[in-house]
Amino acid sequence: MTSLEQVRERAENDAKTYGYYLTPDKELLQDLLEGLQKNEIRYGYPSCPCRLASGKIEYDRDIICPCDYRDPDIEEHGFCYCALYVRKDVRDGKKPIKPIPERRPKEKQMNAYKDSPETKTQENTIESNPSTPKMKLYYCRQCGYVCFREEPPYICPICKAKKEMFAEVTAPT
Amino acid sequence: MLTTKVEGKNRKHKVRLYAISTCGWCKRTKQHLNDLDVEYEYIDIDLCSREDRQEITKDILSRKGPLAYPTVIVDGKILLTGPSKEELREVLEL
Numbered sequence: 001m002t003s004l005e006q007v008r009e010r011a012e013n014d015a016k017t018y019g020y021y022l023t024p025d026k027e028l029l030q031d032l033l034e035g036l037q038k039n040e041i042r043y044g045y046p047s048c049p050c051r052l053a054s055g056k057i058e059y060d061r062d063i064i065c066p067c068d069y070r071d072p073d074i075e076e077h078g079f080c081y082c083a084l085y086v087r088k089d090v091r092d093g094k095k096p097i098k099p100i101p102e103r104r105p106k107e108k109q110m111n112a113y114k115d116s117p118e119t120k121t122q123e124n125t126i127e128s129n130p131s132t133p134k135m136k137l138y139y140c141r142q143c144g145y146v147c148f149r150e151e152p153p154y155i156c157p158i159c160k161a162k163k164e165m166f167a168e169v170t171a172p173t
Numbered sequence: 174m175l176t177t178k179v180e181g182k183n184r185k186h187k188v189r190l191y192a193i194s195t196c197g198w199c200k201r202t203k204q205h206l207n208d209l210d211v212e213y214e215y216i217d218i219d220l221c222s223r224e225d226r227q228e229i230t231k232d233i234l235s236r237k238g239p240l241a242y243p244t245v246i247v248d249g250k251i252l253l254t255g256p257s258k259e260e261l262r263e264v265l266e267l
Binding site (some may be wrong): 032109128 | 193251
Protein backbone atom coordinates (compact mmCIF):
# COMPACT_ATOMS: atom_id res chain seq x y z
CA MET A 1 0.00 0.00 0.00
CA THR A 2 1.16 3.50 -0.76
CA SER A 3 1.94 5.31 2.47
CA LEU A 4 1.00 8.91 3.10
CA GLU A 5 4.68 9.74 3.11
CA GLN A 6 5.06 8.27 -0.38
CA VAL A 7 2.08 10.28 -1.60
CA ARG A 8 3.65 13.42 -0.16
CA GLU A 9 7.05 12.65 -1.62
CA ARG A 10 5.59 12.03 -5.06
CA ALA A 11 3.73 15.34 -4.96
CA GLU A 12 6.81 17.20 -3.69
CA ASN A 13 8.98 15.76 -6.43
CA ASP A 14 6.45 16.61 -9.10
CA ALA A 15 6.09 20.16 -7.80
CA LYS A 16 9.87 20.56 -7.90
CA THR A 17 10.08 19.23 -11.45
CA TYR A 18 7.58 21.79 -12.70
CA GLY A 19 8.69 24.71 -10.56
CA TYR A 20 5.54 24.63 -8.40
CA TYR A 21 5.03 24.29 -4.65
CA LEU A 22 2.64 22.35 -2.49
CA THR A 23 -0.13 24.36 -0.88
CA PRO A 24 1.11 26.37 2.12
CA ASP A 25 -2.14 25.59 3.96
CA LYS A 26 -0.93 22.70 6.12
CA GLU A 27 -4.39 21.43 7.04
CA LEU A 28 -5.59 21.48 3.44
CA LEU A 29 -2.39 19.76 2.33
CA GLN A 30 -2.89 16.95 4.82
CA ASP A 31 -6.53 16.48 3.71
CA LEU A 32 -5.59 16.44 0.02
CA LEU A 33 -2.75 13.95 0.51
CA GLU A 34 -5.05 11.68 2.52
CA GLY A 35 -7.68 12.03 -0.21
CA LEU A 36 -5.16 11.02 -2.87
CA GLN A 37 -4.11 8.04 -0.79
CA LYS A 38 -7.73 6.97 -0.30
CA ASN A 39 -8.41 7.21 -4.03
CA GLU A 40 -5.32 5.19 -4.82
CA ILE A 41 -6.55 2.49 -2.46
CA ARG A 42 -10.14 2.41 -3.67
CA TYR A 43 -9.61 3.02 -7.41
CA GLY A 44 -6.05 1.86 -7.95
CA TYR A 45 -4.87 5.34 -9.01
CA PRO A 46 -4.61 8.69 -7.25
CA SER A 47 -7.43 10.63 -8.88
CA CYS A 48 -8.09 14.21 -7.82
CA PRO A 49 -9.50 14.20 -4.27
CA CYS A 50 -11.84 17.10 -5.11
CA ARG A 51 -13.43 15.60 -8.20
CA LEU A 52 -15.93 12.80 -8.56
CA ALA A 53 -14.19 9.84 -10.19
CA SER A 54 -15.97 7.07 -12.06
CA GLY A 55 -13.60 4.41 -10.76
CA LYS A 56 -12.76 3.41 -14.34
CA ILE A 57 -9.36 4.50 -15.51
CA GLU A 58 -10.57 5.06 -19.09
CA TYR A 59 -12.78 7.83 -17.81
CA ASP A 60 -10.58 9.16 -15.03
CA ARG A 61 -7.22 9.34 -16.78
CA ASP A 62 -7.43 13.12 -17.12
CA ILE A 63 -8.03 13.63 -13.39
CA ILE A 64 -5.23 11.43 -12.09
CA CYS A 65 -3.00 13.73 -10.06
CA PRO A 66 -1.28 15.74 -11.45
CA CYS A 67 -4.36 16.21 -13.61
CA ASP A 68 -4.45 17.46 -17.19
CA TYR A 69 -5.90 20.75 -15.97
CA ARG A 70 -3.24 21.60 -13.41
CA ASP A 71 -0.88 23.55 -15.65
CA PRO A 72 -3.49 25.80 -17.32
CA ASP A 73 -5.15 26.37 -13.91
CA ILE A 74 -1.88 27.34 -12.28
CA GLU A 75 -1.13 29.64 -15.20
CA GLU A 76 -4.52 31.35 -14.89
CA HIS A 77 -5.23 31.25 -11.14
CA GLY A 78 -1.93 30.47 -9.48
CA PHE A 79 -3.08 27.09 -8.14
CA CYS A 80 -4.76 23.93 -9.41
CA TYR A 81 -8.42 22.92 -8.92
CA CYS A 82 -7.89 21.25 -5.54
CA ALA A 83 -5.05 23.69 -4.72
CA LEU A 84 -2.49 20.96 -3.99
CA TYR A 85 -0.07 22.63 -6.41
CA VAL A 86 0.51 26.35 -6.24
CA ARG A 87 2.69 28.99 -7.88
CA LYS A 88 5.39 30.87 -5.96
CA ASP A 89 3.33 34.03 -5.46
CA VAL A 90 0.54 31.95 -3.91
CA ARG A 91 2.96 30.07 -1.70
CA ASP A 92 4.33 33.39 -0.52
CA GLY A 93 0.83 34.50 0.45
CA LYS A 94 0.57 37.24 -2.19
CA LYS A 95 -2.59 35.72 -3.63
CA PRO A 96 -5.32 33.98 -1.63
CA ILE A 97 -6.35 30.38 -2.31
CA LYS A 98 -10.06 29.88 -2.95
CA PRO A 99 -12.20 27.52 -5.03
CA ILE A 100 -11.86 28.08 -8.78
CA PRO A 101 -14.18 27.15 -11.65
CA GLU A 102 -13.97 23.63 -13.05
CA ARG A 103 -12.05 23.49 -16.31
CA ARG A 104 -12.73 19.82 -17.00
CA PRO A 105 -15.30 19.47 -19.81
CA LYS A 106 -18.79 18.54 -18.67
CA GLU A 107 -18.94 15.47 -20.97
CA LYS A 108 -16.00 14.01 -19.09
CA GLN A 109 -17.50 14.87 -15.71
CA MET A 110 -20.73 13.14 -16.66
CA ASN A 111 -18.97 9.77 -16.93
CA ALA A 112 -18.73 9.62 -13.16
CA TYR A 113 -22.50 9.77 -12.91
CA LYS A 114 -23.29 7.36 -15.72
CA ASP A 115 -21.11 4.59 -14.50
CA SER A 116 -20.59 3.79 -10.87
CA PRO A 117 -18.09 1.01 -10.22
CA GLU A 118 -20.25 -0.66 -7.59
CA THR A 119 -23.36 -0.97 -9.72
CA LYS A 120 -22.57 -2.34 -13.12
CA THR A 121 -25.74 -3.16 -15.00
CA GLN A 122 -26.66 -3.99 -18.57
CA GLU A 123 -28.34 -0.66 -19.22
CA ASN A 124 -25.13 0.93 -18.13
CA THR A 125 -23.36 0.27 -21.41
CA ILE A 126 -21.69 3.34 -22.72
CA GLU A 127 -22.46 4.34 -26.29
CA SER A 128 -18.88 4.71 -27.42
CA ASN A 129 -16.18 2.29 -26.35
CA PRO A 130 -14.56 3.92 -23.32
CA SER A 131 -11.17 2.36 -23.86
CA THR A 132 -10.66 4.14 -27.17
CA PRO A 133 -11.71 7.76 -26.71
CA LYS A 134 -9.94 9.19 -29.75
CA MET A 135 -6.47 8.35 -28.47
CA LYS A 136 -3.58 9.43 -30.65
CA LEU A 137 0.20 9.34 -30.57
CA TYR A 138 1.84 12.71 -30.07
CA TYR A 139 5.50 13.64 -29.92
CA CYS A 140 7.29 16.67 -28.59
CA ARG A 141 9.15 18.33 -31.46
CA GLN A 142 11.65 19.76 -29.01
CA CYS A 143 12.80 16.67 -27.10
CA GLY A 144 11.12 13.72 -28.80
CA TYR A 145 8.93 12.67 -25.85
CA VAL A 146 6.09 10.50 -27.12
CA CYS A 147 2.69 9.98 -25.50
CA PHE A 148 -0.59 8.24 -26.34
CA ARG A 149 -3.45 10.46 -25.22
CA GLU A 150 -6.57 12.25 -26.34
CA GLU A 151 -4.66 15.50 -26.53
CA PRO A 152 -1.02 16.45 -26.13
CA PRO A 153 -0.09 17.60 -22.60
CA TYR A 154 -0.25 21.30 -21.75
CA ILE A 155 3.45 21.23 -20.93
CA CYS A 156 5.92 18.55 -22.00
CA PRO A 157 6.80 16.60 -18.84
CA ILE A 158 10.37 16.13 -20.03
CA CYS A 159 11.56 19.42 -21.55
CA LYS A 160 8.68 21.73 -20.47
CA ALA A 161 7.89 22.80 -24.02
CA LYS A 162 4.36 24.15 -24.51
CA LYS A 163 1.52 22.16 -26.02
CA GLU A 164 2.01 23.88 -29.40
CA MET A 165 5.34 22.13 -29.69
CA PHE A 166 3.59 18.76 -29.96
CA ALA A 167 2.69 17.12 -33.25
CA GLU A 168 0.71 14.01 -34.04
CA VAL A 169 2.68 10.94 -35.00
CA THR A 170 1.42 9.79 -38.35
CA ALA A 171 2.30 6.67 -40.28
CA PRO A 172 4.68 7.38 -43.17
CA THR A 173 2.97 7.33 -46.54
CA MET B 174 -29.49 7.95 -0.33
CA LEU B 175 -26.69 8.00 2.24
CA THR B 176 -27.65 11.20 4.02
CA THR B 177 -25.96 12.28 7.23
CA LYS B 178 -27.78 14.70 9.44
CA VAL B 179 -25.80 17.11 11.60
CA GLU B 180 -27.57 18.73 14.53
CA GLY B 181 -27.23 22.44 15.15
CA LYS B 182 -28.95 25.27 16.92
CA ASN B 183 -29.46 27.34 13.77
CA ARG B 184 -32.42 25.80 11.98
CA LYS B 185 -33.94 28.80 10.23
CA HIS B 186 -32.98 27.47 6.81
CA LYS B 187 -32.93 23.98 5.37
CA VAL B 188 -29.35 23.29 4.36
CA ARG B 189 -28.23 20.42 2.18
CA LEU B 190 -24.60 19.84 1.25
CA TYR B 191 -23.34 17.70 -1.61
CA ALA B 192 -19.72 16.79 -0.92
CA ILE B 193 -16.91 14.39 -1.80
CA SER B 194 -15.49 12.45 1.14
CA THR B 195 -11.87 12.99 0.07
CA CYS B 196 -12.18 16.68 -0.75
CA GLY B 197 -10.39 19.18 1.47
CA TRP B 198 -12.70 22.02 0.42
CA CYS B 199 -15.80 19.97 1.23
CA LYS B 200 -14.36 19.18 4.64
CA ARG B 201 -13.85 22.88 5.16
CA THR B 202 -17.46 23.68 4.28
CA LYS B 203 -18.61 21.07 6.79
CA GLN B 204 -16.35 22.74 9.32
CA HIS B 205 -17.82 26.19 8.54
CA LEU B 206 -21.35 24.88 9.02
CA ASN B 207 -20.32 23.22 12.28
CA ASP B 208 -18.63 26.42 13.47
CA LEU B 209 -21.78 28.39 12.66
CA ASP B 210 -23.81 25.80 14.57
CA VAL B 211 -26.07 25.22 11.58
CA GLU B 212 -28.28 22.16 11.30
CA TYR B 213 -27.69 20.53 7.94
CA GLU B 214 -27.58 17.29 6.05
CA TYR B 215 -24.77 16.17 3.80
CA ILE B 216 -24.27 13.53 1.17
CA ASP B 217 -20.83 12.30 0.13
CA ILE B 218 -21.52 11.69 -3.53
CA ASP B 219 -18.46 9.50 -4.10
CA LEU B 220 -19.93 6.98 -1.67
CA CYS B 221 -23.31 6.95 -3.45
CA SER B 222 -24.71 4.46 -5.93
CA ARG B 223 -25.04 5.28 -9.62
CA GLU B 224 -28.75 5.98 -9.22
CA ASP B 225 -28.14 8.39 -6.36
CA ARG B 226 -25.36 10.10 -8.27
CA GLN B 227 -27.72 10.64 -11.18
CA GLU B 228 -30.38 12.03 -8.90
CA ILE B 229 -27.88 14.48 -7.40
CA THR B 230 -26.69 15.52 -10.87
CA LYS B 231 -30.25 16.25 -11.90
CA ASP B 232 -30.82 18.24 -8.74
CA ILE B 233 -27.71 20.38 -9.26
CA LEU B 234 -28.18 20.88 -12.99
CA SER B 235 -31.87 21.78 -12.57
CA ARG B 236 -30.69 24.63 -10.35
CA LYS B 237 -28.19 25.70 -13.02
CA GLY B 238 -25.25 24.82 -10.80
CA PRO B 239 -21.90 23.48 -11.97
CA LEU B 240 -21.10 19.85 -11.14
CA ALA B 241 -18.54 20.90 -8.57
CA TYR B 242 -18.24 20.18 -4.88
CA PRO B 243 -18.94 21.34 -2.23
CA THR B 244 -22.41 22.43 -3.38
CA VAL B 245 -24.70 23.88 -0.74
CA ILE B 246 -28.44 24.18 -1.36
CA VAL B 247 -30.37 26.45 0.94
CA ASP B 248 -34.16 26.01 1.29
CA GLY B 249 -34.15 24.16 -2.03
CA LYS B 250 -33.63 27.51 -3.75
CA ILE B 251 -30.19 29.03 -3.38
CA LEU B 252 -27.22 27.12 -4.72
CA LEU B 253 -23.69 27.94 -3.55
CA THR B 254 -20.56 26.31 -4.91
CA GLY B 255 -17.55 26.30 -2.59
CA PRO B 256 -18.92 29.08 -0.37
CA SER B 257 -16.74 30.93 2.11
CA LYS B 258 -17.74 31.17 5.75
CA GLU B 259 -18.83 34.78 5.18
CA GLU B 260 -21.07 33.81 2.25
CA LEU B 261 -22.67 31.10 4.36
CA ARG B 262 -23.17 33.52 7.22
CA GLU B 263 -24.86 36.00 4.90
CA VAL B 264 -27.16 33.55 3.14
CA LEU B 265 -28.08 31.81 6.38
CA GLU B 266 -28.67 35.15 8.11
CA LEU B 267 -26.28 34.52 10.98
